[in-house]
Each structure stands twice: as structure tokens, then as C-alpha cells.
Amino acid sequence: MASLFFSPAIPADGIVPAISGTHFFDEVHRMITQFSSLSTLELKGADLTVAQVSAVARRSDVGVALDAGTARDRVDRSASWVADNPERLAAGFGTASHRRTQRTADLQTELVRFLNAGVVRKESSLPSGYAKASMLVRANTLMQGYSGIRWELLEAIAKLIDRNLIPKLPLRGSITASGDLLPLAYIAGALTGRKNVRVVTLEGDEITATEALKRVGIGEPFDLKAKEGLALVNGTAVGSAVAATVCYDANILALLSVILSAMFCEAMQGNPEFTDPLTHELKGHPGQIESAAIMRFLLDGTTELGRPTKLKQDRYALRTSPQWLGPQIEVIRAATQSIEREINSVNDNPLIDVDRGVVLYGGNFQGTPIGVSMDNIRIALAAIGKLVFAQFTELVGDETNNGLPANLSAGADPSLDYGLKGAEIAMAAYCSELQHLANPVTPHAQSAEQHNQDVNSLGLISARKSAEAVEILKLMMATYMVALCQAIDVRALGESLREAVKQAVVRSARKTLKGFCEEELICAIERRSVFSYIDDASGKLVPELRAAVVEKSLRQGKEGDRSAFEVILEFEEETSSALREDTVRARERFGRRELVADGRRTWPVYEFVREELGTAILTGEEVSPAEHIEKVYEAMEEEKIGKVILKCLREWRGAPPNRKPASSD
Template sequence: MLTVAQVAAVARRKDVTVVLDSQAAKDRVDESSNWVLHHMTKGTDTYGVTTGFGATSHCRTNEGVQLHKELIRFLNAGVIGKDESNILPISTTRAAMLPKEGLALVNGTAVGAALASTVCYDANVLALFAEVASALFCEVMQGKPKFTDHLTHKLKKPKQDRYALRTSPHCLGPQIEVIRAATHAIEREINSVNDNPLIDVSRDKAVHGGNFQGTPIGVSMDNMRMAIAAIGKLMFAQMSELVNDFYNSGLPSNLTGGPNPSLDYGFKGAEIAMASYTSELLYLAGPVTTHVQSAEQHNQDVNSLGLISARKTEEAIEILKLMSSTFLVALCQAVDLPHLEENMQASVKHAVSQAAKKTLFTDEQGSLSPSRFCERDLLKVVDDTPLFTYIDDATSPSYPLMQKLQQCLVSHALDKSNNEEVRSIIFQGISVFEEEVKNLLESTVPKIREEFDKGVTSIPNRITDCRSYPLYNLVRSLGTKLLVGTETRSPGEDIELVYQAISDGKLASPLLECLEGWNGAPKSIEPCLV
């Protein structure tokens, strides 16, 4: 059985061949061809062989070869151009067409089914990407994983996180069912006979029917385009949350990765582009099959518009590829930002610890100072203060880090259990501690960022332990990296690299690697034994 994946592979790659039982098929085709020639010479009327076409089928001729040359000629009513891509291969043009072959050549259902096959393949890959990307989105947003629990989807009442995160399985599930149904319909078409008339050699007759009607293609492509639009809308909603610092669980606004947020607007332009893509995608979601017109002297009063619908779905697929590329680059940025934060935060903690040991442990006489007990609370301040609130200047007194460190020491000094002497000692040490921290931070923080840009980190990236790592690795293996405003490299350059990789078919393997070891079945619900 021929699959949409095989059709897509043959259409796009010169090194791919599909092994079918060609000899068995050729024998049957030869029998039918001989039957046509035999009955034509006998003078038997056969549609499209000795008759005209459609509303002019009352015309008769015994010049079958010339009839099909005329069929090709009068159907050439469009603007084709002289580009070689619009010309039939030489091997085809050199071969003489036999009676009825011209009719098969111009059958729109065959062309529509071929295009629909490549569209179905892409749609399945992108739908799978949307699922894995939603999982990665949950990880970078620090979402509550309960929405993925198998019981949640048996009861279908998830709570907590915003809809784009916790209801992503419910949004994607119906769309995947639509894409799956469309794929089955197209595979049925490419494995069926859509000719007319059909030749039944065993009964010595030509059966006139309507297998040429491509309605299954048109309807399937219309439905698929709506599913693609819904997937794109979900992806845009997720992207909007990802760049919004009100919702993205501590990530910087617009995913800015540079040292100066005032001169780094990160993925602001990318989100605007996503809005534009979404608008166009939703416009394309409208049905094509409802616009059929009566044609060919009202003989073709009902048509499928399958090829047009397949073409519009192909356009929708291209837009979804652009959206997927943009979203994937943003997700990788969101993966690297916490990695940068973790490494820089470790450096800040080390500096605070060193400063505390140097300035708070002993007094001027070398005796143990009561302020030595502050270190643990000072380190907790560093843990609790988001790095991106002071990333452009860790030593600024107007930023949360230095303010909270000072507040921590003041709180210790004002503790009721301390007497006036202890309070005085701690207060005197605050300015000395702050000065020491500033000196250490000014030398260590820029160094950590410089090393991070070179790929040298003391703490490894936690994405390597995640199932979604193959997807991240694909993006970074293309030469992309954390985007910052201090460099001339734009988000569009990285997005273009990822888009090209998706267009070249490099997305499927990493996606399958992400799902390796999973057979698609939900977990069984086991009772908890107390």
C-alpha cells in the first residue's frame, strides 16, 4: 500500500525509490490498454476514446490519438510561462500518447491527491512538533505537570495554569484526529482508481462512473486547514505567554538575554511576526469547497476544488512552518536563560559568601563578630532574588539585590535578642560588606557571561536530562545560540536557519527521538494501597 510519506519522499528526494509490485500492476494495465485499442478499432463507443468530453461527449471520432492531442491543446488555457519547471520531462514528451492516456494525464484528482499527500506528511510532522513543543513550553514555564496526568484526561477537568499550557492536550487532540482522518482519506485516494470510464476486461465492458470526483480531497484539505489554523493559534498563545514577564515564571520580558535590558528587546519583533502569521493562517482556514461553480456548459455543475484546497493547505503549512521555527527558537532562548541565571547566580552567591567571610566574621580586633551568623540569610536573599531584576548592574543600590542584602543585615542588627553593642557592630559592618560585594561582583559577573557565551559553564544545562533535548539540540547544532542585544545577529537569522532545517525534513527524526520508548498508550490507573 502506498503511503503519504512515500509520496512525499519520492516527490522531494531524488535518492528515494518506492518498491511496489509493478509487474502485476503493469500486466493489468496492459490488458486494459489492449481492450481499449481493440474496441476502438471495432468502432465501439467508449467515452474519452471515441467520443468528445463532458458536455460535448455526443461528438464521435475514430482518431483516438489525435483526439487526445486536442484534449491537451484545448486545456492549455492557463498562463504557464516558459520556465523549465513548468515543462513536462523530455522522456514524457517523446512518448506518443495512446487513446485515453490524455484523459488520465489531465485528471485533476490525481494531481490534487499527490499534492495533498505531501501536505498530509508535513501536517503530521508539525502536529507532532506542536505536541513536543507544548511539553517543552511547560518545562520552561515551570508549569504544573498535573495536567498531563492520565487521570486528568479521563475526567477532563484540569486546573491551575493558563489555558495555553494546561489545556494544550485538549486543544491539540481534536486537531490531530482531524489530521489523522484526512491522512487516511488521502491514502485511500492514492491507492484507488480515479479514472473514467473504468475498464473491466473480465466482463468485457467499460464502466462509466464518477471516480474522478475529488471531493474526498477537497473536504479533507478543508478540514486539515482548519486544524492547522487551530494549532497555529495555540502556538501563538503559548508564544505570547512566553515573552510576557507577567506570566513566564521569572523569565525576562521578551526573553532578553543581554546585559542591558534597556537596549535589548529580545523577541518583541518575533512575537509581532507571530501575530501576523496567525492572522494570515486564520484567514486561510476558510473553506474552499463551498465556492464551487458550475462549469463546462453545466456538465460539471458540482466539482471538488480539491487541488485548490490542497494548494491553500500547502500555503497554511508554510505559515505554520514559519510559526514553528519562530516558536522553537524562542523556546531554546527560554531554555538557555535559566541556565545563564543559574551560573550567574552561583557566581553572585560565591561573591556574597566571600564578602561575608571577609567582613562579617571578625571585627577589627580579630574577634568573632556576631554578624557572622548572617551569611546563610544573605545567601537565601540571592536565591530568592530573580537574576533578571539586576542583570544589567548587580551592584546598583537601586536594584533589588543590594537593597535586600542591606535589609537582611539591618534586620539582623535590629533583632530583639541583640544588645546595643551587637547592633552597633553589625551596623558598622554593613558598608564594609557592601563595598566588598561590589568589588567582587564587578570582576566576576562579566567574566561568567563571557564564559557562558563561549559555552564554558560550571553548571551544565538541565535540558540535557529532558525528553525534549533532541529538539533543542537540533536548533543549537545549526549554529544558533543565546540571542543578545549587544550583538548584531538578529532573531530572524536564527529563525531562518531553523525554518530551512524544517523545510529540508530535519525535524522528524528529533521528534521521534523525543518520543522514543513510548508506544502511545496511556498509563493504567493503579489504586493507591495504604
């Protein structure tokens, strides 16, 4: 089915067509593969993707070079035209554009000087990965030959990136209207050797800009020529670079939320009927259709579903999860497409059209696509977080989790094991903050620069807030994955304990009652959740078993050599003793069990959390939930979750053909 949000690769000319064709999973698969496999990125002024930007931002081993064969000629032509016509670019800036000067090179130096107006102390500087990505995007957008900048400056940027020598940029101070003027001025300052600009090495040391240039073989800082200062600072590279990393994460987290919703269905013993293709085809939204199809694929063959005692219809957090997640996926894909356009766009001012010999004054520096896309993506992230929180709270509540203990406590003494109660409180805090961040940034723009920049996008601010939202959602996802694995283990423990209880009761009945009433006793055991009595089976379960024996005895008038009272009393004592011993042994056996793949397609998530990260079921003893949650969160920060997603869906072949019946005339 054609889609409004599934984006093809950007063509060589850098112009992105209307979105059509591929599926969400295919796009995420491409992103994850591109991120992990990238070794050297050759910039050419087109084809740059959010995955490549993210890889350069987060991986110090990715090399960066310029594709001279593709782009150098057009860059040189533009720079030569400016060198031959400097008087055409002698105007001042902003509200001072009426001023003219013949000292066009000095004008560029002054531009960089007055824009170095931010604060770049440790706590108020842009994270180095974002600064590195900003340099990458700026170089890419300047390679299209409309900016009048020398090739040597672009080469210098690429060399600094390649050696992981990254200038410190101010975290705040950009309105992304005439581009990201302040932070980009610090990149320009690094190239021109400004003394106030500090460059951070891969080891975290700070060096001068001049020293950084020397380390990449540039003996002296650059003296900017006409237009070059503007080319460097007057663009949207910082906002779009941060936004690119946000989009990369958001796509992965959206697909992960689909997988975890399927895993939630398994843990809750839910009814997979909600994934039936016809339901979603009748609604018609592509994100919903694919979400449901992926869940159906993941749940195919799962044996843990559908106990007859549960609700006929699951609660909305499960049953409507495709309808909830589908629109968020569509928003995220649309935002990703917009940002991929932006990082391949020419967005400085003025633009040089060498073929026509004209200088074009326009407004491509306005970062509205960034601000709007990031506001929208943040709402989508908040909605995903809301679903995760709803599923989590249902999972840890003993009134809603279909037979699991409150807080998913797995200890033998629930009075001393509060399980994930603290994690639930943390999840409420995360979700609240995430919902607050969903408030839009773009409506808060203030008129700036003597009312010349009277409307401005706030693109970088919105991207930064979206990056915060991503980190909070990662915290929620990490906590949720620990809870899901705990629920699966507790469910398995419950089955082991239930089987031990049955065996103990049957053995006692055969010994004392001569096998009388076995069927009724088993029914009494099955009627209740094992965790509702297992901490005190003698006090909570045995009285019900006694009642079952008494009822059948009265109904059948059973008599024997001894009084019924004596037999029942002996049964109670024998059963209580057997339950104490057998349940202890069952817990011990469960603790020694080997984890074996059981055919679930969500198994890679469980295997990742339990085996790769070395976690185990929480039982209220020494290990805290935080110790497990932090392992999962750190693994997500290290980009390990992408491989887990692909492993879950390695046999996925796409949504099934449309089964919607044709309308009759």
C-alpha cells in the same frame, strides 16, 4: 484503545479498511522512516503512501519503476479491450457528450490541446516537486486496469520521473471536479510532444517535451489512442499529490508540537501534573490520551519543574495542551487516511470493466475527499499554530514566564538588548495569516463548463492553501524552537548568576558582618528573579539586602565595636563591588561552558538547534534572531527534524494501559 484516526498500512488490494489499531507516534515513525529509507519505488497500483509520494516529490535520488509482474496484465487487457471497441468511446466531452466521432484518436489529441489553457510562467507554475508527485500518483491510479491506457504510456511517465524530467504545470486553473484537467493535460502534452509544453531538468534547465522523451529512450512522441487522453487528464492526481505532501508534513508538525509543548513545560518550570493519565482517560479521546502520555514520558525525570513561587495551575497554553492538540491529531490522521485512499483509487471516467464488457460512466473524478480533507487539515494546522503562538507569547513575557527577562534578553545591558521582540511581532503576523488560511475553500465552488460541472471540489486549490499553511507553521515552529532554546539557556544563565550573587553576598557578609544575617540575606536573594535586578544589583538588590540587615539588627539589638550604620555601609560597599566582579565572571564562565546532556528527553531538540545547526544564546550583540531562525527553518525544509523527533522518543513504548476505574453497578 481503538481509534478513529490511527491507520494501518494499505493492504495489497488497495482497499483501506476502517481505521483501527496503531498509535499516532507509530504512524509518524513509519512515515519518517519510509521517507528517509526509500531508494526505489515500485508502483503497483496499490499500497502507495503519503510518505512515498513526499519522498519522490522532494528527493531527486529516489528511483521509480513499474511493477510489471503485478499490474501489466490487467493494464494490457483494458487497453486491448478499448482497441477492439473504439466505437464505445466515441462520445464528446462534458456538455458535448452527445457528439460522436469515428476519429477517436484525434478526439484524444483535441482533448489535450484544448485543455492546455493555463499559464506556466515561472511565478505561475506548480512547483516542480508537486508536478513530479502528480505524475507518480497518476501512474499509480492508472495501473489498476480500468482506464484503457497502454502500458508504454505508464512506463514513459515512470522513466520521466526516474530521470527527474518534469513538465511545467499551471499553478492555477483546476477545480478538481472532472479531475485536475488543466494541469494533467500538460503531463499528457509532454507525452505527446506538444510544442507549448516545457520540461524542467534536475539542473533547472527547460527543454522541449520531445527532447525529454528522447533523453529517456523514447524516439518519438506518443500518438494517443481511444480513451488514453481521458485516462491521463481525467483524474485527481494533482490535488491528491499536493495533499499527500501536506499530510506528511502535518503529521510531523503535529507530533513536533507535542514535543515542544513538553519542552515549553520545562522552560516555564511548569507543573507536569496536567499529563496524569487518569485525567485524559476520563475524557476518552485517543489523540488527547496519546499526546498527554508522550508529554508525560518526555517530562519524566526533568528537574526544572515546579518552583514554589509559581502559579498553582499553569495557564491553558500548557495545562490544556493535550486537550487542544489531541483533536487536531485526530483530524490530521483522518485526512491522511482519506488521501491515502485517494492516491490508490481509480478516479478517471469512464471506467472499463473488461470482465463484463461494459463502459461505466460515473464521477470518481470528483475530488471531494481532497477538498474536504484539506479544509479540515488547514483548520487543524491553524489550531496548532494558535497554541504555538500562545506558548511563545507566554515565554517571552516577563509577567508570565516565571522569572525570565522580557523578550528573553540575555545581554548584560537590557536597555541595549531587545531579544526576541522582533520575533514576537513576526509570530503575530504568521499566526494571523495562518488563521486566515483556516477559512474553507470548498464552499466557494462556481458552476463550470456550461453547468455540466455545476458542483466541484476545488481540491487542488484547497491543497495548495494547505501547503501554504504548512510553510507558515514551519516558520512558527522554527522561531519557537529558537525561543525555547533561548529560554532554557537564559534560565541556566539565571541560575549561574543567582549562585554568583549568593556567593558574593555571603562572602561580603562574612567579611563585614562576621556572618551575621546570612540566612536572611539568602532569603532576600531567593525572593526575587535574578533578572529583575542583575543589570543594576547595586541599585536594585543591595537596598533590599541592607533592609534585611537593618531589620534583624533592630530585632536583635545587635551592637558591636562600631556603629551599626558603619557596618552596614561597609557591607553595602563590599557587596556592590563583589557583585560587579562576580556577575561578570559568571557570564564569562557561562559563555565558555560545554553543552552536556542533562537527562532531559527533549534534549535532542536543544542539541539539534545548538550543536548541529551551530547556534548560541542571543545576547544583543552582532547575531540577529533571523540568523538562527533561518538555520532551523532551512533544516526543517531539508527534512532533518524527523530524526530529531525519533531521537526524542526512541525509548517510547506507547501510552500506558487504561487506568480509568471500572464503574460500579
